[in-house]
Amino acid sequence: xxxxxxxxxxxxxxxxxxxxxxxxxxxxxxxxxxxxxxxxxxxxxxxxxxxxxxxxxxxxxxxxxxxxxxxxxxxxxxxxxxxxxxxxxxxxxxxxxxxxxxxxxxxxxxxxxxxxxxxxx
Amino acid sequence: xxxxxxxxxxxxxxxxxxxxxxxxxxxxxxxxxxxxxxxxxxxxxxxxxxxxxxxxxxxxxxxxxxxxxxxxxxxxxxxxxxxxxxxxxxxxxxxxxxxxxxxxxxxxxxx
Numbered sequence: 001x002x003x004x005x006x007x008x009x010x011x012x013x014x015x016x017x018x019x020x021x022x023x024x025x026x027x028x029x030x031x032x033x034x035x036x037x038x039x040x041x042x043x044x045x046x047x048x049x050x051x052x053x054x055x056x057x058x059x060x061x062x063x064x065x066x067x068x069x070x071x072x073x074x075x076x077x078x079x080x081x082x083x084x085x086x087x088x089x090x091x092x093x094x095x096x097x098x099x100x101x102x103x104x105x106x107x108x109x110x111x112x113x114x115x116x117x118x119x120x121x
Numbered sequence: 122x123x124x125x126x127x128x129x130x131x132x133x134x135x136x137x138x139x140x141x142x143x144x145x146x147x148x149x150x151x152x153x154x155x156x157x158x159x160x161x162x163x164x165x166x167x168x169x170x171x172x173x174x175x176x177x178x179x180x181x182x183x184x185x186x187x188x189x190x191x192x193x194x195x196x197x198x199x200x201x202x203x204x205x206x207x208x209x210x211x212x213x214x215x216x217x218x219x220x221x222x223x224x225x226x227x228x229x230x231x232x
Contacts, residue, residue, distance in 0.1 A: 034221070043123055044159075044167065044210050046221040058220055094166055105214030105221070107157035107172040114166055 001026045001110040003095045008115030021078040021095030029073040032102015035080045037091035051102040085119045092116050125211050125224035132230040133201045141227045143194045143211035151192035154214040158196045161208040206231045
């Protein structure tokens with residue numbers, strides 16, 4: 001299993017950024033996928049989940065209405081569109097595979113290496 | 122937001138046993154949702170350590186064990202080794218938030 005994030009960088013407050021996660025070595029369309037973030041020196045925070053077929057998406061309250069999770073099963077790629085970014089969104093963002101289809105309280109069995117997003121003027 | 126509470130740090134000498142608690146509420150652990158544990162070594166991504174309260178993925182040493190009771194869960198490390206020095210996080214699902222939640226994290230130091 002390989003999960004490779006990209007798209008991180010420095011962005012000004014209020015601007016947008018889109019993260020991508022290229023998945024390989026497993027049947028991507030069969031698994032739920034998540035984004036989890038970690039602010040510098042802080043703990044883990046779950047951000048969003050998308051079910052295996054993209055039919056359902058759920059978000060943490062802290063990003064609801066600003067972030068959108070999506071996937072393209074034909075390209076084995078997961079996305080996170082981040083709008084109206086704030087300083088408190090600064091974090092390493094991990095692409096994470098659900099052990100199952102994303103619908104339950106399953107564990108996260110594979111993590112990418114993460115991509116750093118810095119929101120600063 | 123971390124709704125699962127863990128001690129900030131625990132420490133032990135090599136060979137000793139340490140435990141990490143994870144305290145939740147009736148809307149997450151107490152509601153019957155499974156607890157999972159992750160180990161994060163310095164500068165690396167988290168790794169699944171325990172799933173479904175007490176199950177070890179292939180390759181995880183049996184020095185690591187997990188349990189759950191009521192609104193809490195615990196991770197035990199027996200025969201503590203230098204390479205166990207890391208941050209540990211519990212994880213569950215919260216029905217009130219309709220989302221996943223992590224613990225506050227615990228740093229394990231090997232003396």
